[in-house]
Amino acid sequence: MTDGDLDATDPRTLPGFFDALAEGELLGGVCADCGQVLLPPRPACYACGSRAVDVEPQSREGRVFSYTEVRTPPPAFAADAPYTVAVVELADGGRLLGRVAADYADVAIGDAVELAVREPTAAEREVALDYEADWPLHVFEPR
Amino acid sequence: MPEPVIASVGASPLGRTDLPGRDLFSVALAEAFDGLPDPADVVEAVYVGNQSESYEHQIMYGTLLAEWAGLRYVPAERVEGCAAAGALALRHAVKDVRNGEHEAVLACGVEKMTSAGTSGATDALSAAFDRAIEQRSGITAPSQYALLAQRYLHETDATERDLAEIAVKNHANAARNPRAQFPKEIDAETVLESDPIAPPLKLYDCAPVGDGAAAVLVTTAELADDLDRPRVRVAGSGASANNIAVAERDMTDIAGARVAAETAYEEAGIDAADVDIAEVHDAFTVCEALLAEAAGFAPAGTGYQSYRAPAERADGWTDVRLSPSGGLKARGHPIGATGLLQALEAYEQLTGAAGDRAVEGAETALLLNEGGVADAVTVGHVLTTAEAP
Numbered sequence: 001m002t003d004g005d006l007d008a009t010d011p012r013t014l015p016g017f018f019d020a021l022a023e024g025e026l027l028g029g030v031c032a033d034c035g036q037v038l039l040p041p042r043p044a045c046y047a048c049g050s051r052a053v054d055v056e057p058q059s060r061e062g063r064v065f066s067y068t069e070v071r072t073p074p075p076a077f078a079a080d081a082p083y084t085v086a087v088v089e090l091a092d093g094g095r096l097l098g099r100v101a102a103d104y105a106d107v108a109i110g111d112a113v114e115l116a117v118r119e120p121t122a123a124e125r126e127v128a129l130d131y132e133a134d135w136p137l138h139v140f141e142p143r
Numbered sequence: 144m145p146e147p148v149i150a151s152v153g154a155s156p157l158g159r160t161d162l163p164g165r166d167l168f169s170v171a172l173a174e175a176f177d178g179l180p181d182p183a184d185v186v187e188a189v190y191v192g193n194q195s196e197s198y199e200h201q202i203m204y205g206t207l208l209a210e211w212a213g214l215r216y217v218p219a220e221r222v223e224g225c226a227a228a229g230a231l232a233l234r235h236a237v238k239d240v241r242n243g244e245h246e247a248v249l250a251c252g253v254e255k256m257t258s259a260g261t262s263g264a265t266d267a268l269s270a271a272f273d274r275a276i277e278q279r280s281g282i283t284a285p286s287q288y289a290l291l292a293q294r295y296l297h298e299t300d301a302t303e304r305d306l307a308e309i310a311v312k313n314h315a316n317a318a319r320n321p322r323a324q325f326p327k328e329i330d331a332e333t334v335l336e337s338d339p340i341a342p343p344l345k346l347y348d349c350a351p352v353g354d355g356a357a358a359v360l361v362t363t364a365e366l367a368d369d370l371d372r373p374r375v376r377v378a379g380s381g382a383s384a385n386n387i388a389v390a391e392r393d394m395t396d397i398a399g400a401r402v403a404a405e406t407a408y409e410e411a412g413i414d415a416a417d418v419d420i421a422e423v424h425d426a427f428t429v430c431e432a433l434l435a436e437a438a439g440f441a442p443a444g445t446g447y448q449s450y451r452a453p454a455e456r457a458d459g460w461t462d463v464r465l466s467p468s469g470g471l472k473a474r475g476h477p478i479g480a481t482g483l484l485q486a487l488e489a490y491e492q493l494t495g496a497a498g499d500r501a502v503e504g505a506e507t508a509l510l511l512n513e514g515g516v517a518d519a520v521t522v523g524h525v526l527t528t529a530e531a532p
Contacts, residue, residue, distance in 0.1 A: 014275050039276075039390075040276070046386055065294070065390075065394075066290040066291070066294040066297070066394060067290070067293060068286045068289035068290055068293055068341045068342055068343075069286070069289075069339075069341060069342055070281055070282070070286045070341060071339060071340055071341060072261065072265060072283060072285065072340060073265070073281055073283060074262075074265050074283060075262045075265070076266075076281075078262075080281060083281060085280055085282055086290075087290055087389065087390040087394070095390040096276065096390055097276055097277055097282065097388065097390040098276070098280050099280050099281065104342060109293070109294075124279075128279075132279070135275075135279075137279065
């Protein structure tokens with residue numbers, strides 16, 4: 001097993017992944033052995049156990065796989081509620097959860113969406129752990 | 144290899160109580176040891192299922208509860224796996240007896256969930272989700288399960304009314320369970336008209352927040368006989384972790400639960416069709432439907448018929464009765480204690496101590512206890528009074 005040289009610039013770590021996302025690039029792990037997409041990238045493939053994981057840019061376009069509305073939020077996000085969240089299947093095959101910039105009533109399974117990236121708000125920085133404070137947030141916008 | 148048995152069980156009152164966790168445990172322990180020698184004369188090790196230190200700002204629950212039981216210098220530890228912590232504690236106890244390390248191990252669980260209101264529980268439970276993506280997106284336990292429910296309703300013939308009927312069935316069972324947090328019957332309209340929490344899930348689709356503790360004494364068969372206690376064999380135990388993030392799992396085939404159940408069946412030498420009763424992890428109504436399929440009781444897409452009498456279910460269903468206790472939904476769901484409350488129900492059902500809610504002729508039970516969302520981790524146990532095959 002290798003990977004002993006992983007550091008925070010490597011997109012298979014969270015700081016590396018979010019640094020790229022802040023630049024607008026959504027990176028996924030892609031298993032060289034079975035093709036499984038891993039979002040975010042990580043050192044090993046959960047589908048087959050392989051550690052031959054390539055890091056590749058992923059399409060930011062996808063379709064809503066499932067969705068709901070959060071009406072009783074965690075205290076940190078009380079001011080945002082209600083908000084819509086979805087699991088989105090991206091065009092390159094990976095699936096990612098995130099908020100949707102649309103009312104619940106206006107969303108349906110199969111809707112086309114595109115991932116957008118923004119900086120954390122002051123309120124989000126307030127509830128972030130120190131090492132997360134600059135990590136960007138993603139949101140799915142209807143297309 | 145010694146075969147582990149459950150020799151005694153006990154629980155605290157469930158719901159909103161004025162007792163902290165250690166005191167809830169004392170109540171559960173007193174019931175489990177009623178008529179037995181003191182714990183210090185019997186118990187050789189302790190495992191404590193406990194979800195979160197945020198409710199009481201207390202870790203070291205193994206040490207604390209061993210002390211409160213009057214035990215000193217024994218191995219004791221807290222087991223963590225969110226809502227599966229209780230069954231993980233049971234599994235550790237079972238393995239210790241099975242491998243000959245101990246003759247008697249106390250598996251217990253405790254949660255003081257009402258200490259900080261709904262927002263405190265919502266926050267504590269959200270720690271079970273992936274921090275980087277899921278938590279930062281503001282997801283909650285009801286909304287995670289709503290994602291599963293939305294997908295299940297999309298892929299199958301099930302309707303919101305079917306999910307409501309699962310809650311109705313579990314409340315009817317709880318009405319005959321003196322331990323239940325909500326021992327009262329409800330109708331489907333009550334569920335369908337209750338407040339939307341995370342659509343399509345409504346308030347009455349959700350298990351309640353509540354306090355509680357449970358204690359289960361696992362021993363060798365010989366020791367149970369010496370103690371003159373009815374015994375139930377723990378014939379199989381399986382556990383399985385799946386991805387932490389819901390998005391990366393199959394959201395309608397709960398594969399981790401399937402593995403845990405099949406492992407337990409294989410150890411017990413039985414099939415799904417041999418199971419008479421099952422306590423499954425119905426934290427939300429849709430879970431009972433999904434777990435009926437994962438456990439092999441129902442063909443894919445028909446698990447939502449769990450509320451129907453066996454003769455009225457789709458072809459391929461077994462005759463199993465689900466959640467005779469009332470399930471997490473109505474019996475109660477004090478997170479770390481839940482897996483042990485499932486074992487308690489099976490013990491009472493299989494030893495003729497279930498009173499009005501007894502399922503006639505029940506010999507074999509399956510327990511499925513989950514942690515995180517759905518099968519992030521699942522623990523399965525087969526309990527039986529049937530002779531070993």
